[in-house]
Amino acid sequence: MINEHTDRMHLKRFNKNHGNLIYQLDSDPDVMKYITLGVPRTEIEAQQYLINRIMKSYNKGDNFGIFAAYLNSTNKYIGWFLFELDKEFSNAIEIGWRLKKEFWGNGYATEMAMYLVEKAKSMHKDVVARTMIENKASIRVMEKAGLKFVEEFWGDYNPHSGNPDVLYKNPLN
Numbered sequence: 001m002i003n004e005h006t007d008r009m010h011l012k013r014f015n016k017n018h019g020n021l022i023y024q025l026d027s028d029p030d031v032m033k034y035i036t037l038g039v040p041r042t043e044i045e046a047q048q049y050l051i052n053r054i055m056k057s058y059n060k061g062d063n064f065g066i067f068a069a070y071l072n073s074t075n076k077y078i079g080w081f082l083f084e085l086d087k088e089f090s091n092a093i094e095i096g097w098r099l100k101k102e103f104w105g106n107g108y109a110t111e112m113a114m115y116l117v118e119k120a121k122s123m124h125k126d127v128v129a130r131t132m133i134e135n136k137a138s139i140r141v142m143e144k145a146g147l148k149f150v151e152e153f154w155g156d157y158n159p160h161s162g163n164p165d166v167l168y169k170n171p172l173n
Contacts, residue, residue: 004067004115004119005072006111006112006115007072007111008071008072008073008108008111009069009070009071009072009078009108009111009112010069010070010072011067011068011069011070011081011112012067012068012070013058013065013067013068014050014054014055014066014067014068014080016050016051016055018050018068019043019046019047019050020043020046021068021077022041022046022047022049022050022054023041023043023046023047024077024100025079025080025098025099025100026040026041026045026046026049027040027041027042027043027046028040028100028101030101031098031099031100031101033135034131034132034134034135034138034161035098037161053066054066054080057082057084060084060085063083063123064083064084064085064093065082065083065084066080066081066082066083066084067080067081067082067083068080069081069097069099069108069112077100078099078100078103078108079097079098079099079100079103079108080097080098081095081096081097081112081113081116082094082095082096082097083095083116083119083120086128088128089126089128089169091124091125091126092120092125092126092127092128092169093116093120093123093125093126093127093128094127094128094129094130095113095116095117095120095127095128095129095145096129096130097109097112097113097138097141104137109137109138109141110140110141110144110145113129113141113142113144113145114144114145114146116145117145117146117147117170126169126170126171127145127147127169127170128147128167128168128169128170129142129145129147129167129168129169130155130165130166130167130168131165131166132161132163132165132166133152133161133163133164133165133166134161134163139166139168142168143168145170146170147168147169147170148168148169148170149166149167149168150166150167150168150169151166151167152164152165152166152167153165153166153167
């Protein structure tokens with residue numbers, strides 16, 4: 001997503017030298033609470049995540065991937081947003097986000113999620129988002145972005161909280 005922005009944020013591709021940006025996020029146990037049950041990533045693990053997950057996310061073209069988010073006013077890095085073709089639903093785009101704790105509660109996730117939903121609609125795609133059932137803040141963002149609860153499911157990743165995950169969707173029809 002080249003030159004994508006909202007009133008307060010803009011998105012850029014990560015590059016292979018941005019391991020420190022991932023580490024800023026993933027070393028915080030509060031940020032990782034609903035991802036690894038609060039286990040922070042080391043610097044080496046953050047660099048591996050950048051190379052093995054984020055950099056590979058750009059293989060589907062310019063529109064798709066995991067993108068670094070920056071404030072327009074200060075150009076300060078605040079986290080990232082995901083906009084990828086979904087693996088389960090053939091005509092859907094998955095959205096997601098991870099923000100530094102200092103930027104929680106300011107409406108940034110909702111603002112960009114709403115923008116990404118509209119972008120997906122303009123591409124004639126459904127939108128899906130998933131999270132742990134305990135992640136009430138992300139569920140609120142999904143609902144504010146117009147996504148509706150579809151189902152509880154059991155994610156196939158570790159560690160797992162012992163509770164189901166939830167799927168939200170905003171179908172075109």
